[in-house]
Amino acid sequence: MNQFATKAQAQEARHLLQVYGQLPIEPTAAKGVYLQCGEQQILDLYGGHAVAALGYSHPELLAALQAQATTLFFQSNAVALPVRAQAADALIDMAPGKLDRVFFANSGAEANENALRIACRLTGRRRVAAIEKGFHGRTAGAGAVTWGSADRWYGFPDTPFDVDFIPRDDAAAVARGITEETAAVILELVQGVAGAYDLAPDFVTAIAARCQATGTLLIVDEVQSGIGRCGAPFAADIYGVAPDLLTTAKSLGAGFPCSALLLSGEVAAAVGPGDLGTTFGGGPLACALISTVIEVIKRDELMARAAALHAQLAAALPVGPAIALQGKGLLAGVRCSRPAREIQSELLTAGILVGSSADPQVFRLLPPLVLESEHIEQLLAALAKLPAA
Numbered sequence: 211m212n213q214f215a216t217k218a219q220a221q222e223a224r225h226l227l228q229v230y231g232q233l234p235i236e237p238t239a240a241k242g243v244y245l246q247c248g249e250q251q252i253l254d255l256y257g258g259h260a261v262a263a264l265g266y267s268h269p270e271l272l273a274a275l276q277a278q279a280t281t282l283f284f285q286s287n288a289v290a291l292p293v294r295a296q297a298a299d300a301l302i303d304m305a306p307g308k309l310d311r312v313f314f315a316n317s318g319a320e321a322n323e324n325a326l327r328i329a330c331r332l333t334g335r336r337r338v339a340a341i342e343k344g345f346h347g348r349t350a351g352a353g354a355v356t357w358g359s360a361d362r363w364y365g366f367p368d369t370p371f372d373v374d375f376i377p378r379d380d381a382a383a384v385a386r387g388i389t390e391e392t393a394a395v396i397l398e399l400v401q402g403v404a405g406a407y408d409l410a411p412d413f414v415t416a417i418a419a420r421c422q423a424t425g426t427l428l429i430v431d432e433v434q435s436g437i438g439r440c441g442a443p444f445a446a447d448i449y450g451v452a453p454d455l456l457t458t459a460k461s462l463g464a465g466f467p468c469s470a471l472l473l474s475g476e477v478a479a480a481v482g483p484g485d486l487g488t489t490f491g492g493g494p495l496a497c498a499l500i501s502t503v504i505e506v507i508k509r510d511e512l513m514a515r516a517a518a519l520h521a522q523l524a525a526a527l528p529v530g531p532a533i534a535l536q537g538k539g540l541l542a543g544v545r546c547s548r549p550a551r552e553i554q555s556e557l558l559t560a561g562i563l564v565g566s567s568a569d570p571q572v573f574r575l576l577p578p579l580v581l582e583s584e585h586i587e588q589l590l591a592a593l594a595k596l597p598a599a
């Protein structure tokens with residue numbers, strides 16, 4: 211029997227390293243919130259892993275890309291560019307609390323790696339705290355603070371700093387995990403890979419207070435949750451915390467690879483020329499798209515829509531095997547009465563793509579923010595046809 215679900219999987223297997231579990235679909239085109247897979251149209255509630263913030267073939271995104279590509283395709287940070295300055299202005303304009311400086315990078319892991327490096331350097335400390343079940347990427351520092359990496363894929367003989375994992379939502383464990391020796395705590399307020407699990411507010415408040423008391427820097431990883439996805443500019447706005455450093459990526463370029471590290475003025479004051487660097491980060495194509503993404507999300511009120519769609523779905527549950535909703539806005543986890551992988555596969559047969567998660571009972575919704583109420587109805591109708599147990 212053919213071991214590949216699609217022709218492209220067989221083609222990739224010729225030379226690509228086989229490290230991904232792949233979905234059994236082969237999109238040939240996409241528009242709005244739909245993927246075209248041969249004859250089949252699939253409602254995309256996965257969004258290329260929370261990336262396709264404006265859906266597919268968004269006219270303004272395409273126009274911005276073409277305009278920038280035809281005027282100035284690339285220049286590195288060796289020269290200052292208005293397009294880069296504008297992207298930074300737009301990002302800081304929507305950033306929470308005391309964040310007022312940006313460093314552009316290329317991936318979520320790279321942004322986190324730089325945040326962790328700055329925290330260790332600035333404090334002179336060599337411990338970092340993180341939260342159990344969190345995911346922060348696959349580089350040396352980001353992987354070190356990713357729950358479970360050591361047992362599965364980490365690979366390096368040592369981590370660059372000592373790591374203390376704090377059990378999720380255990381406010382009593384916070385004082386043990388964060389001490390005067392802790393450079394930083396890094397956390398996802400809504401843990402994406404873990405199943406869009408939103409941390410308990412009192413746990414987050416305890417962490418922020420403990421950071422204050424111990425001189426520990428608070429790094430909020432909004433690689434997945436940021437740029438409007440949670441129904442506010444950042445999840446930090448919803449929780450009312452003021453991070454010292456914040457990282458974001460995925461929706462930021464809506465499909466163009468880019469990330470950003472945001473820093474408070476106080477932290478930024480300790481970072482000088484030569485301390486950080488990248489060739490591609492802050493490139494003009496990425497920056498033109500970042501400005502466009504932010505402009506469209508604000509103008510079309512997509513943050514309020516994300517919150518409303520979450521509320522619409524939450525109010526309709528339970529339906530079929532879907533019991534309850536967690537997460538915020540359009541970073542949502544649907545808890546199921548049966549293994550989520552089964553539901554994911556049954557929904558795909560019904561023409562709806564959802565994401566899996568590290569929690570076997572939870573599938574994830576990370577759709578384009580241009581999703582509409584009728585698409586939630588479509589999901590609910592499909593779920594209603596599936597057996598509850």
Ligand SMILES: Cc1ncc(COP(=O)(O)O)c(C=O)c1O
Binds near residue numbers: 317346433435459460
């Ligand atoms: C919360 C979070 N942080 C960091 C990362 C790593 O981002 P990247 O894959 O762009 O390196 C991810 C990726 O899924 C993520 O969800």
